[in-house]
Amino acid sequence: MWRLLIIFNFSCFIFNCTTYGRQPIGIAYYDVDRLYDTVPALFYDDSDYTPEGRLRWTPERYTRKIRNTAAVIDSMALPIVALWGVENEQVVRDLAAACRGDYSYLHRTLNSLDGMDFALLYYGDLFYPTYDESGRRYLYVEGELGRDTVGLVLCSDPRTARWLIGDLREERPHAKLLVMGRTESLFTTDHGLRDRTLRAEKAGRGNVRSARKWRMRDRIWADTALQTSEGDVFARRYLVDQKSGNPLTTYSRGVYRGGYGYSLPVFVYIR
Template sequence: MIRFLLFTFVALVCSTPVCRAKKPSVRIAFYNAESLYDTVSPPGSADGAWTPQGERQWDTERYRTKIEHIARVIDDLDADLIAVAEVENENVVRDLMFAMRSDYNYIHRNSRDRRGMDIVLFYKGSLFYPRRARLHAGPGLPREPLVVEGELDGTPLTLMACHLPSLLNRAADRRRALVSLRAAADSIREARPEHALIVLGDFNAAPDSPDPVRILSISPCPPQGRRRPPEKTETLLSPFFALSRRGYGSYVYRDRRCLYDHILLSPHLVADSSKLRYEGSCGIFVRDYMVHREGRPAGYPLRTFRGRTYLGGYSDHLPVFVDLEKQESE
């Protein structure tokens, strides 16, 4: 029953060819690409398994297949900005760029993650003009969030893309990461109060989980027609709150759907005065080729490996997105 409901949901979330908001819009997305390694293990790295001689037998053919698969998903998603996690290095970023049909620019920084997993931001230069990019270091953040400041279709914006510690880490470590993320968001808002803020990524926790709600001060986005921003300006708004409570997910953990990938918005993006406004269009992006179609894992994301068995899939995560609608000038 779980597998059937997962497949039914994701098919409904984004079933049209374009799956855009009705008005002209800007799409913001996040995708955990699941271990997008090349075939070379640099000295001192922890990715020896991802080589032709390693236990994954990660050769050029498997690497090229993975690149083509991730490129296909990004092309079909057609986001204007998309942050992609678990990308090993800039050489991989370039290979991905060459494989995509879409015309993107990119921002990449080398993190200190021991597995060599970075976050890259792909963006369409006709809409987004970056002015500053950096990694934010903090306690509990071995994979530093990528912070990019710029202007999105005339709206000042700071985007923070993160990949927080997994459930294999202690609960205290995960809470420390959330505290660091909250401190980063507060410092951004203090330094750039005129900027809209978008925090997106793999949080390894649902938006309605107790720790993220309490530490990040997450609230559901207000219903359409009630766009008055929350009185507490430190609040981050979640378009995915209701979806998570209804049991939908971008990832499957122990046969349970989990909305670990999601996107948070500052109150700027629901205010009547905003030139880009969230009006309710968000979801988990999927195509038939991205999930198992039959057997025991039917409806689960079609990943690259199950244990040590090579499946030749896409990722163990599905992308998530929000559409910000462009408002007509008065």
Template sequence: MKKIIITLSVALIGLFFLLSCKKKAETIYSIAFYNVENLFDTIHDSGKNDYEYLPDGRREWDREKYTNKLKNIAQVLSELSRDRVKEGPVVIGLAEVENFRVLQDLISEPALKNEYQFVHYEGPDKRGIDCALLYNPKLFTPTASVLVPSTPFEGDTIHKTRGFLVVTGNVADEEMTFIVNHWPSRGAKAPVRVHAANQVKAITDSLYAVNKKAKIVVMGDLNDDPMDESVSVAFGAKKFVKDVKKGGFYNPWWEILEDKGVGTLMYRGAWNLFDQIIISQPLLKAKKGLRYVDSEVFMRDYLFQKTGKYKGSPLRTHGGQTWLNGYSDHLPTIIYVEK
């Protein structure tokens, strides 16, 4: 009888362990970012210089090209992190979307199965490209959002940013804040992006002032690499977790680019990693609740050019004036957190 009891006890302990492991696997969540490269519709937006992406514009951007672009982007979004998280990302930050119409058309694509809703504000960009946040309402409930306007660097109104989209809400019964960015292009000098970084730092400092344990994710196309001054000095994101202090941030992409040679866009045969998802200190060392576990650049064979001068680069929408029917000149990035 005693042997039977011991055997049953061991079996129950083993079953409990297996169930615990399964439960842990089911509590992984993903967060993604993607610069979708000029997702314009075919309609002119008043006050915006979007003429290049009209049917009679330089790109001859007609319904066929727009429809294919939506289908291509939706395919990518529908596959992000699905090999590890069945439900896909909790949120997906986007850059280079023209307006609410393209977002509505995008989330209505069959590949996305109407799983996502979005937060978007019309920004000041002269061409009309904005940032947005897609979210799965089953996994994320927004409670507050705002587009924080950018201030020009020393009066430079040409290279100002698109503003900073700040969205707070609940993930797995915890409050998280996402800040979606698209900093000035490399057409501007480095101090312009340092200025953008300082503005984001002011936003995160204010969030920390309200809650020193704030779980914040800063994501976007920063137009700088992780080790550049804007990201590593002005914003202060660190390469190693051990160097992150209270009120600080960790940048996993620094190691991915510098030590592993993996990037998200290619220029003159060399990889850059502008598309970063940066993590606040409370997401690194939380004793309970959501905690960062991993990151990856999303790579699939179909996202790369197979031949020609730009072989090995991300397969973009246009190569010069030629329509390639591609995806984007950037690759998506993903982080994983678990509860």
């Protein structure tokens, strides 16, 4: 029932958004669940994700992961997709090449202990990046989106998100912010943001699953100056194990399953 409801709601959002006076622009946030290449890194330990490592991460498995991730992005068919969990620029380049959409990409190295980075796939004729900065567990990308200057804040740590938003409000007051990732319920109206995934959460939906319950771990907060749809979770039957109800993961308890990942994307539309 939950899965059918998500698919129905997604269709409703598409219908409602097409009634806007201006063509809406969809933006998604997707934790791709540790998309490593197979080459051993020099500055952090990724030995599990090598052909000789504990997880036997072979070129064939890497290629399948790229293909699976691209299939999800193609299914969403959105012009801007923020990614968390990519190892390096080559991985992002391979992913962009595997997608049917004509995506440009932006990648920044975060120098994290596990090698995981953020990246952005986007249609260059809709979004034009003009400024970016990166730091511990975050990437900020500012650019022109139609008539608006929009700042995309990608963050994988709730504590980082709190102070980062405060700084951006002071340093980049002209930008309308869209905050995506592991922010949890940390913001108040003092930040001028609305949790656009809150309604979906109250309806019982989420993008990760634990103890047989869905939880909204990744959220989208929109600047009150932006006109957006309610956010939601992108779910399709092929992303979920029909027996357990859990997302089809790449690995489960160290055993290769060949799935997509442990989390589902979240999305919103900007008018």
